[in-house]
Amino acid sequence: MTANSDIPQALIAALRDARHVCILTGAGVSAESGVPTFRDAQEGLWAQYRAEDLATPDAFLTDPVLIWRWYRWRRDLVTEAAPNPGHYAIAQLADLVPRLTLVTQNVDNMHQRAGSRDVIEFHGNLFEDRCFADGSLQVGDDTTAVPLCSDCGSNLRPGVVWFGEAIPEQALNESCAAAADCDVFLSVGTSSLVYPAAGLADLARENGAKVVEINPNPTMHANSCDYSLAANSGVALPKMVNLLAR
Ligand code: OAD
Numbered sequence: 731m732t733a734n735s736d737i738p739q740a741l742i743a744a745l746r747d748a749r750h751v752c753i754l755t756g757a758g759v760s761a762e763s764g765v766p767t768f769r770d771a772q773e774g775l776w777a778q779y780r781a782e783d784l785a786t787p788d789a790f791l792t793d794p795v796l797i798w799r800w801y802r803w804r805r806d807l808v809t810e811a812a813p814n815p816g817h818y819a820i821a822q823l824a825d826l827v828p829r830l831t832l833v834t835q836n837v838d839n840m841h842q843r844a845g846s847r848d849v850i851e852f853h854g855n856l857f858e859d860r861c862f863a864d865g866s867l868q869v870g871d872d873t874t875a876v877p878l879c880s881d882c883g884s885n886l887r888p889g890v891v892w893f894g895e896a897i898p899e900q901a902l903n904e905s906c907a908a909a910a911d912c913d914v915f916l917s918v919g920t921s922s923l924v925y926p927a928a929g930l931a932d933l934a935r936e937n938g939a940k941v942v943e944i945n946p947n948p949t950m951h952a953n954s955c956d957y958s959l960a961a962n963s964g965v966a967l968p969k970m971v972n973l974l975a976r
Contacts, residue, residue, distance in 0.1 A: 737966065741957050742973045744914050744940045750829040752912035753820060754852075754905075754930050755963075758919025758945060760840050762814040762964040765807065769921055785892045790862070794876045794885050801888040802872075805856055808838045816918070817844035819967035826974050831908035833901075835920060835927050837890045850901050850908075852927055858889025897926060909933040918944045919963050922951045931955075 745751065757767035783789055790797045821844045824830040832849050834841055837856040841849045859870035859877060863884035870877030870886040877886040891897060905927075909915060915934035922928040922943075931951060935941050942957040943949065944966050952958040959966045 737959070737970050737973055738957060741940070741942060742970070745827065745970070745974050748827055748913040750831070750908070750912045751823070751827045751914045751916065752831045752908045752930075752934060752939075753823075753833065753916040753918060754909075754920065754927060755820070755832070755834045755836060755841070755918045756920025756922075756927075757836060758921075759816050759820075759834075759963045760811070760814070760836055760838055761919065762816060762962060763811040763840060765811050765838055765840070767919075769923075785890070786894055787892055790885075790887055790892075794887075797887075798876055801856065801890075808840070808856060811838075811840075813840045813844035814964045816963035816965075816967045817841055817846070819971045820918075821845035822971050823967075823974070826971065831904075831912065833905045833908065833927075833930065835924070850904050852891075852897060852901050852905060854888075854890040854898065856888060856890055859886045860889045862887045902926065905930060906933060909939075910937045912937075912939050914942065915939045916942045916944065917951070917955070918967070920945070920949075922949045 761767050784797060784800050817840050820832060820841065824846065832841060832846050833852055834849055835853050837853055839855065839857055859868045860866065861868050861879040861882065861884055863879065863882055866881065868879055868886055879886055909930040910933055912934055915931055917931050931941050940956045942959065943952050943955045944959045944961060944963050946960055946962055948958050948960050
């Protein structure tokens with residue numbers, strides 16, 4: 731493992747030779763946009779809550795009004811924020827390699843706003859409304875404390891994956907297939923604590939890919955990576971893309 735913030739030439743060479751690059755991102759890639767990560771101490775209105783206490787079906791059943799206030803607060807925060815150079819570098823990278831698969835744990839739409847296409851939303855999307863009863867995609871009335879399903883009258887819920895819920899099957903299958911097929915796997919801005927997303931790097935390694943971690947706070951998986959870049963993604967990714975584009 732090489733641990734520093736400079737981009738090793740061997741990594742650029744591996745990216746240059748790659749048929750297929752797979753990237754997994756986490757909340758850290760949006761940190762430089764001012765979007766709080768999950769495991770930073772929460773600031774502001776919700777300092778007293780653990781994210782896990784708000785992101786479960788039981789919490790929604792107990793107090794849907796509170797949960798909707800939290801998710802609308804996050805929607806507003808994300809809407810006011812903007813993608814950062816890390817998001818844009820990932821969108822550019824897609825044009826520099828034969829095939830790129832982008833899997834994100836983030837629900838903030840930032841990759842899409844930066845121009846990334848075919849983003850696999852592993853944990854859903856913050857801006858979607860879904861029927862709590864059957865999970866169908868709906869359009870909620872934002873003026874009500876808890877919007878209702880126009881088909882069955884049930885409460886609507888934000889279209890994100892909550893703790894204890896399954897990953898959308900198509901997203902899971904496509905992500906595993908890409909991790910198993912890629913030549914280079916980049917794990918960017920994630921604490922690699924939440925499974926099954928945190929298992930994708932192992933799957934890539936087991937299938938012969940070079941595994942790279944980009945995180946200013948190297949995770950417990952850093953030692954099993956080929957490259958660990960202890961850097962902010964908004965700094966390391968543009969550097970990497972500039973070197974690759976030369
Ligand atoms: P975490 O908050 O667990 O981890 C964010 C990681 O980003 C940390 O390891 C930070 O060191 C790193 N980081 C901070 N600033 C960074 C920067 N500028 N550049 C690069 N990295 C930076 O967030 P996730 O790993 O995304 O799931 O969390 C995984 C899942 O747990 C989330 O998708 C969410 C959460 O509970 C669900 O809600 C289902």
